[in-house]
Amino acid sequence: MARFAISLVLLTLTFCAVLASFSPGDIALGLVISAGVLLVFRGFLFGGRPKPMPDLPTRLLYLPVFVWATLWNIIKGSFEVIAVVMHLKPLREPGIVAIPIGERTPTGVAVSALATTLSPGTYLVEVDHERGVWYVHALDARDPDAVRRDHEEFYQKYQKRVFP
Incomplete structure (x- = not known):
């Protein structure tokens, strides 16, 4: 209801x-x-009979934190792209990084992809459910493990409580 x-x-x-x-x-x-x-x-x-929404109050409580973290990533990404475009920072090694889906639900994967694509400098290339990874193009992919770590840290800290 x-x-x-x-x-x-x-x-x-x-x-x-x-x-x-x-x-x-x-x-x-x-x-x-x-x-x-x-x-x-x-x-x-x-899906027939509606299922109850789990932890709705908790999700609503953490939603502003998730939105703020996403906006902060957008701001950081914007400055990074501006620095590269203005030749203040060299474009070293852009590339595609495979990030494990992990414990994300299909909704969680979609939200992670959206949050990633909203931030300049990174965007979703493809989600491969069979392999359990999603591919992201990053402006700086010199250290793919750091890119994976950043995405997992964002998920664990901010997204998981709102969109698991």
Whole structure:
């Protein structure tokens, strides 16, 4: 029930944001349409019977920390790219690094890939579920173990509590 309610609110907010109107009539229409979509596609969206969301309060508590850490990585990556583009720092050895998926869930892999790609200087190339790795192109891949260590440390410190 909680998952349905959260989905209903989020879909309604999305509907109103797309309309760029939060008038009472538009909110009511958004609620009706969102409820209809959720009821019609309930089996597909929730896998039949909705499962409870584990540790939702804990996830919400750590979400700002995860967002801040991601923003900090974006800032650091931006300065690194600026330094290379302005020839303040040499471009030494860009390359592709294989990073183990580890204990990440499919959602965790997607969020890790998104957080990595948002930060300038790195981006997702491919996820290979059969081999259990995801490939990232890094601006500085001289030490692939350091790149792997940085991604694992970010996951363990900031992401795991929010998007395992």
